[in-house]
Amino acid sequence: xxxxxxxxxxxxxxxxxxxxxxxxxxxxxxxxxxxxxxxxxxxxxxxxxxxxxxxxxxxxxxxxxxxxxxxxxxxxxxxxxxxxxxxxxxxxxxxxxxxxxxxxxxxxxxxxxxxxxxxxxxxxxxxxxxxxxxxxxxxxxxxxxxxxxxxxxxxxxxxxxxxxxxxxxxxxxxxxxxxxxxxxxxxxxxxxxxxxxxxxxxxxxxxxxxxxxxxxxxxxxxxxxxxxxxxxxxxxxxxxxxxxxxxxxxxxxxxxxxxxxxxxxxxxxxxxxxxxxxxxxxxxxxxxxxxxxxxxxxxxxxxxxxxxxxxxxxxxxxxxxxxxxxxxxxxxxxxxxxxxxxxxxxxxxxxxxxxxxxxxxxxxxxxxxxxxxxxxxxxxxxxxxxxxxxxxxxxxxxxxxxxxxxxxxxxxxxxxxxxxxxxxxxxxxxxxxxxxxxxxxxxxxxxxxxxxxxxxxxxxxxxxxxxxxxxxxxxxxxxxxxxxxxxxxxxxxxxxxxxxxxxxxxxxxx
Amino acid sequence: xxxxxxxxxxxxxxxxxxxxxxxxxxxxxxxxxxxxxxxxxxxxxxxxxxxxxxxxxxxxxxxxxxxxxxxxxxxxxxxxxxxxxxxxxxxxxxxxxxxxxxxxxxxxxxxxxxxxxxxxxxxxxxxxxxxxxxxxxxxxxxxxxxxxxxxxxxxxxxxxxxxxxxxxxxxxxxxxxxxxxxxxxxxxxxxxxxxxxxxxxxxxxxxxxxxxxxxxxxxxxxxxxxxxxxxxxxxxxxxxxxxxxxxxxxxxxxxxxxxxxxxxxxxxxxxxxxxxxxxxxxxxxxxxxxxxxxxxxxxxxxxxxxxxxxxxxxxxxxxxxxxxxxxxxxxxxxxxxxxxxxxxxxxxxxxxxxxxxxxxxxxxxxxxxxxxxxxxxxxxxxxxxxxxxxxxxxxxxxxxxxxxxxxxxxxxxxxxxxxxxx
Numbered sequence: 001x002x003x004x005x006x007x008x009x010x011x012x013x014x015x016x017x018x019x020x021x022x023x024x025x026x027x028x029x030x031x032x033x034x035x036x037x038x039x040x041x042x043x044x045x046x047x048x049x050x051x052x053x054x055x056x057x058x059x060x061x062x063x064x065x066x067x068x069x070x071x072x073x074x075x076x077x078x079x080x081x082x083x084x085x086x087x088x089x090x091x092x093x094x095x096x097x098x099x100x101x102x103x104x105x106x107x108x109x110x111x112x113x114x115x116x117x118x119x120x121x122x123x124x125x126x127x128x129x130x131x132x133x134x135x136x137x138x139x140x141x142x143x144x145x146x147x148x149x150x151x152x153x154x155x156x157x158x159x160x161x162x163x164x165x166x167x168x169x170x171x172x173x174x175x176x177x178x179x180x181x182x183x184x185x186x187x188x189x190x191x192x193x194x195x196x197x198x199x200x201x202x203x204x205x206x207x208x209x210x211x212x213x214x215x216x217x218x219x220x221x222x223x224x225x226x227x228x229x230x231x232x233x234x235x236x237x238x239x240x241x242x243x244x245x246x247x248x249x250x251x252x253x254x255x256x257x258x259x260x261x262x263x264x265x266x267x268x269x270x271x272x273x274x275x276x277x278x279x280x281x282x283x284x285x286x287x288x289x290x291x292x293x294x295x296x297x298x299x300x301x302x303x304x305x306x307x308x309x310x311x312x313x314x315x316x317x318x319x320x321x322x323x324x325x326x327x328x329x330x331x332x333x334x335x336x337x338x339x340x341x342x343x344x345x346x347x348x349x350x351x352x353x354x355x356x357x358x359x360x361x362x363x364x365x366x367x368x369x370x371x372x373x374x375x376x377x378x379x380x381x382x383x384x385x386x387x388x389x390x391x392x393x394x395x396x397x398x399x400x401x402x403x404x405x406x407x408x409x410x411x412x413x414x415x416x417x418x419x420x421x422x423x424x425x426x427x428x429x430x431x432x433x434x435x436x437x438x439x440x441x442x443x444x445x446x447x448x449x450x451x452x453x454x455x456x457x458x459x460x461x462x463x464x465x466x467x468x469x470x471x472x473x474x475x476x477x478x479x480x481x482x483x484x485x486x487x488x489x490x491x492x493x494x495x496x497x498x499x500x501x502x503x504x505x506x507x508x509x510x
Numbered sequence: 511x512x513x514x515x516x517x518x519x520x521x522x523x524x525x526x527x528x529x530x531x532x533x534x535x536x537x538x539x540x541x542x543x544x545x546x547x548x549x550x551x552x553x554x555x556x557x558x559x560x561x562x563x564x565x566x567x568x569x570x571x572x573x574x575x576x577x578x579x580x581x582x583x584x585x586x587x588x589x590x591x592x593x594x595x596x597x598x599x600x601x602x603x604x605x606x607x608x609x610x611x612x613x614x615x616x617x618x619x620x621x622x623x624x625x626x627x628x629x630x631x632x633x634x635x636x637x638x639x640x641x642x643x644x645x646x647x648x649x650x651x652x653x654x655x656x657x658x659x660x661x662x663x664x665x666x667x668x669x670x671x672x673x674x675x676x677x678x679x680x681x682x683x684x685x686x687x688x689x690x691x692x693x694x695x696x697x698x699x700x701x702x703x704x705x706x707x708x709x710x711x712x713x714x715x716x717x718x719x720x721x722x723x724x725x726x727x728x729x730x731x732x733x734x735x736x737x738x739x740x741x742x743x744x745x746x747x748x749x750x751x752x753x754x755x756x757x758x759x760x761x762x763x764x765x766x767x768x769x770x771x772x773x774x775x776x777x778x779x780x781x782x783x784x785x786x787x788x789x790x791x792x793x794x795x796x797x798x799x800x801x802x803x804x805x806x807x808x809x810x811x812x813x814x815x816x817x818x819x820x821x822x823x824x825x826x827x828x829x830x831x832x833x834x835x836x837x838x839x840x841x842x843x844x845x846x847x848x849x850x851x852x853x854x855x856x857x858x859x860x861x862x863x864x865x866x867x868x869x870x871x872x873x874x875x876x877x878x879x880x881x882x883x884x885x886x887x888x889x890x891x892x893x894x895x896x897x898x899x900x901x902x903x904x905x906x907x908x909x910x911x912x913x914x915x916x917x918x919x920x921x922x923x924x925x926x927x928x929x930x931x932x
Contacts, residue, residue, distance in 0.1 A: 020514060027512050045513045053517060056524040071571055073532030076525040077626040100513065107518055122512075168531070176572055321588020330587060398589040400598070402582040411596040414589055427585040438574050463580030471572035 014305035018111040026115045027122075033294045034123045038367055039287070041126040042141060043100040046118065054094070054106050055079045061270070062094045064102065065148045067155040067262075069171050095121035097129040097273075099141035112308040119291040124284025131375045132280070134272035144269060150197065151262045158255050170256055173475035174242065174263035180440055181242030181264040182271045184433065204254030237441035237456065241476070242267070244442045250451065251481035260479070275378045275433055282336015283374060289313055289337070319395065330427075335395070339382070342391050343369060353389060379431035387424045389415070399426045404462075438465055443487070452483035457498070459490050470499040477503040533632070539564045540628070544636040549776055552812055554786060554798065560633050564624045637783075659748045668745030677744035685742055690732045697728045757795040758847040758879075760786060761837075763829045765854035767804040768821035774886045778853035779816060781884050781919050785851050793847065799836060803829035805859075809836065826858045826894060830869040837877060850874065850881035856892030863897040870898075875905050883910040884919070 059076035060066035096102040103121040105114050129135050159167045238244045242264040246257050295301050319334035320327045346354045347369050350362035361369045398414040413419035443456035477484040486499045543562040704721045762782045789796050800815040801807055804822045807829040885895050901908050
């Protein structure tokens with residue numbers, strides 16, 4: 001915080017208890033400063049909720065509306081239990097990537113916390129949602145709430161028509177595949193409620209006819225001629241398992257396909273968030289810190305406000321060391337905050353080291369650089385691009401190589417001249433969804449034989465699938481309707497079948 | 511422009527549906543937990559919820575993840591001792607190094623079993639579920655208290671309908687006396703002066719006239735004190751008190767001979783619990799007497815009643831004799847409603863059964879409100895059943911039921927319940 005205070009204004013009152021008037025007054029000031037910094041945001045909608053409602057929001061993955069499922073009940077019970085026992089504090093806010101951007105503030109927060117949360121969520125996260133390319137590509141802030149309402153109504157309708165049990169089983173299976181319902185390298189279509197509604201029936205009918213066509217394997221002359229050529233299906237391996245099932249599973253009813261699609265769309269909505277933790281949280285943290293400090297420098301904030309604010313902020317960006325019991329990996333808030341601050345430092349006061357490492361940005365206008373970085377990167381590339389030796393030194397980062405064939409772990413690089421690049425590379429890879437999560441592909445469907453589906457796990461660094469993979473496979477089989485196999489392709493070229501889940505389901509007449 | 515919305519008063523239980531779904535899905539585990547709870551609880555302890563534990567593997571929502579093994583390279587913070595190329599022993603217990611998947615789970619829940627609490631209502635729901643009670647009965651049993659309103663003195667405010675006339679007027683009288691007494695004192699004084707004066711002076715003496723005038727004023731003042739004031743009003747006070755304070759004693763008689771296995775005892779326990787619940791509906795205070803028997807009977811505490819195991823033959827009459835003795839010694843002073851509940855597998859010593867019937871008919875049934883017998887056996891009814899059958903029809907307060915599974919318990923109470931409704 002700059003020592004000079006240009007104007008001495010009357011500070012805003014900072015009582016423990018918030019009031020609506022105060023929230024509005026604080027918001028107006030934060031808004032003014034944020035505009036001065038050029039933050040571009042969706043309009044803000046601040047909603048005050050109780051802790052119970054916060055737990056509700058938690059358990060429906062932060063969404064204001066969602067369909068009903070037992071797993072949400074489970075996570076509510078879990079949250080409630082640990083909250084009641086005091087094992088965990090609730091988050092002070094939840095922010096929803098929608099337009100207008102909805103920020104939930106908890107009623108228990110003090111006025112200081114409310115101001116912090118407004119700066120953090122309603123300006124930090126909000127501007128990130130609006131600007132970052134992943135969010136632009138994968139989510140549609142205008143339509144998400146409408147889509148969720150559509151989804152909930154649709155599922156309720158399905159429950160009425162086909163029974164809760166049936167829908168629940170289907171959802172279980174879909175949820176198991178939620179993480180493999182994204183095309184990582186392909187742009188999705190934009191969500192739009194109208195389109196969804198008008199096309200839904202059309203699509204259902206069309207799909208069904210397509211599928212039937214695909215499976216017309218009755219021994220007719222037509223099929224025989226086709227059988228001569230060795231046709232591969234899918235013609236290329238597919239990584240989006242849910243999409244593949246939605247389009248091609250032979251026995252699903254149209255409504256079931258629609259449910260698969262809903263789960264896929266909702267899962268896809270969270271896809272950018274999984275890839276921008278460090279950036280997004282760091283960005284929001286950087287901005288709450290900067291905005292509040294700017295207000296303080298203008299003399300708008302009282303000292304007791306600042307003390308409480310700094311206390312909370314320090315907790316948020318605390319990074320324990322590897323050997324402390326509460327170490328849970330890198331704290332994305334801490335790392336992100338440090339990196340954004342460091343970028344500003346490089347822009348404003350570059351050292352020789354910075355000029356060598358970051359010739360492009362050293363000495364540039366920090367706001368432009370920020371804007372560029374925020375818009376065009378995700379964690380993986382952000383770290384690869386902007387993690388500076390100074391931050392690595394500050395965090396005392398080091399990399400450990402854990403090879404299960406070796407008896408000992410090896411320190412592969414540390415925060416020194418030889419290690420900077422390597423550490424950065426490894427850390428960037430740690431945030432790469434592609435290597436963090438197993439690489440699975442829809443490999444083949446036995447069109448002419450038993451209609452079985454083969455999934456292939458392309459093993460990377462000899463990493464195996466976890467033990468519950470066969471459980472997931474059962475879910476795949478439930479959706480597919482026929483036998484499902486999981487094979488692993490090792491890096492040495494060998495292929496082996498890991499699990500097989502046999503299933504023979506006859507389509508029930510409806 | 512910002513929109514600030516106060517959602518705090520919106521509907522609270524958004525997750526209620528999801529909670530129900532969760533309960534339904536794990537009904538079996540919850541049932542088991544309730545069954546365990548029942549066997550571990552006192553039969554009087556039905557007013558609490560229960561915490562239910564579900565193994566986390568049943569709850570897991572599987573996803574494709576990496577497992578342990580292979581090559582991982584991870585970045586850590588806070589290097590204090592390492593240089594590149596160092597070899598380190600693997601940390602024991604797999605903390606830190608391991609999979610690099612953050613599998614320890616963010617909230618520290620880890621691999622613990624999942625525990626959550628059932629409320630009292632949910633607990634009773636599950637309890638009733640097994641027993642196949644009609645819904646009406648469920649709600650009646652689950653209700654905590656019934657109140658009746660009762661007089662409790664008087665208050666200063668209330669509705670006009672509750673005005674207590676006697677009290678109010680008494681108050682008014684008192685007030686009039688109190689307010690008027692100084693005037694009356696003066697009045698008496700003046701009257702005395704007047705009398706004295708009249709002895710010496712004529713009627714139209716100015717002094718006499720003055721005194722008469724003053725007396726007139728005082729009388730007017732006394733008259734002016736209102737006959738009744740809102741201040742005087744008293745109302746009958748009514749308070750709510752929990753319904754009947756009558757008391758009952760419940761005899762639990764159970765056969766603990768070798769042939770009664772744990773399952774049968776668990777069924778019997780539910781039977782006793784249900785009877786207890788029915789009784790709590792009607793009686794404020796209930797005592798429970800536990801009598802267990804094989805060839806000889808013994809009065810025991812609840813713990814021993816359900817958990818100690820005996821073996822040997824069965825002489826049911828021993829228990830009935832004991833019940834009779836206890837009944838006559840302690841509970842026949844007119845203050846007690848007596849209920850009897852007997853559970854057995856019906857396997858009695860052949861010659862004893864007729865004796866049991868006589869005992870019951872002559873020395874017990876005349877004194878009890880209700881006596882219920884259940885025979886827990888998968889097969890044909892045994893000799894005791896055949897004897898007891900003769901009592902039906904001649905004794906309205908006797909009920910018996912052959913029980914194979916839990917849903918059979920409720921019919922025993924059907925009659926009892928009907929009677930109570932009237």
